[in-house]
Amino acid sequence: MKKILGKIILLTVCMAFMLSGCSSKPDEKKVTEDLKSFDNENLKSGGEKIDSVKIDNSESNDDSYTLYCTVKTEKNDISYEKQVNAIYKKSKEWELANVQVNINSEWKITPLKGVSKKVIESDLVGEVIKLKNEEWEIEKGEISDLSISKQETDLKNKRDKITVDITLDGAVEKAKGSIIVEYSFDKEWNFKGVTNASNVTSEVKEDKKLDTSEKSILSYITKQSFQYGNKSNGSGLVSLISDSTVQEIPMTESEISNFKIKEQSSGAKGTIQTVKCSATLTKKYATFSVEMELTFTYSSGWNEPSIETNAKLENLDITGEWTGNYTAAGSSGTVSLNISEVNGDEVSGSYSYTPDRIDKYTQPGSYSFSGTIDKETLMLNLKAGEWISKPERVLSTDKVNIRAFIKINDEIMEGIGHGSATFKVSK
DSSP: OHHHHHHHHHHHHHHHHHHHHHTOOOOHHHHHHHHHHSOOTTTTGGGOEEEEEEEEEEEEOSSEEEEEEEEEEEETTEEEEEEEEEEEEESSSEEEEEEEEOOGGGOEEEESSOOOHHHHHHHHTTOEEEOSSSEEEOOTTOEEEEEEEEEEEETTTTEEEEEEEEEEEOSSEEEEEEEEEEEEESSSEEEEEEEEOTTOEEEEOGGGOOOOOHHHHHHHHTTOEEEESOSOOOSSOTTTTOSOSOEEEEOOGGGEEEEEEEEEEEETTTTEEEEEEEEEEEOSSEEEEEEEEEEEEBSSSBOOOEEEEEEEEEEEOOOEEEEEEEEETTEEEEEEEEEEEEETTEEEEEEEEEESSOOSSSOOEEEEEEEEEETTTTEEEEEEEEEEEOOSSOOTTSSOOEEEEEETTTTEEEEEOGGGOEEEEEO
């Protein structure tokens, strides 16, 4: 009897053990392994790795078993805490059949460490930083060296402040120094910008330096000319003499004095260099003060500069006798424009003419004049005065107002005088 009772007890224990083994429910270790291999986009979004699984609660019926878990995943030093329902179905043993993950707006996302050097380098591309002497927009490939010298990471308040030593290598300039960059965290580290770059300085590379010596700048200036005058002189002289009073006045080195480089500046990382200078230009009849701005641009080498010129007439020497020739309808001859006095814009003197062939219809004559000179256009408007030497036979066109235009570079004066004759004179 005792033997039979012992066998019954042993059989009961074995059956209980077998039943216990078959109905063993998944624990955290098994759930972790199953979740790692389960394909669910929200569970391991963008390549996240499962870091830990904690079973918070469970619910079961005859053929299913649901575990309510807190799952932490990690990617790029960022932790994602998610609420996950792991649903198991029972066949021969418990198998993970489905996974439900709460929506991503409900995930608890926190940083595990501060911003990396790689992220900083990427975020700086396209950033404009204010250096001591210019602004520099960082382009891809310009960061030749970057290192973190100090990092103040506040994981609790989700902020990071980093001091970075940086070297920028541009086409013409190299910049070096330290900058401070700041980040805040909201689901990811967000670049707030460069808050201080004042100790970063730039300088032109030795092999990219532009020659801005006086000799070099003068060599560019003496290839140029500047315009002086207005497009329309408004005097009626345009159609007979020229289209406008605008003159192209060249600058030769022998005519330049008091040359001075006043200011030099650079921009666009040294690829634009500006030189401002001044000089005195002395022509035969006129003296100009000239302000010039030369702009050099770099593209695989320094290009010829564009030159902006602003010239001011300082002195005009037109006093004296201007002689030459005139041409009129049916007549030609010599002419003299004798300017005896110039007082500011006031001009006075005498005009005389002598035909090549003298007869009773074409005779010499002379008369006084007074008027003004427009120093912006170099136009003279002279009103006819009294006869000095009156022809025997006077026509109404013999004594008329005179209009003349001073051509600085040609060293002549062109105009319209008696009988609508056009004349060209010099002195």
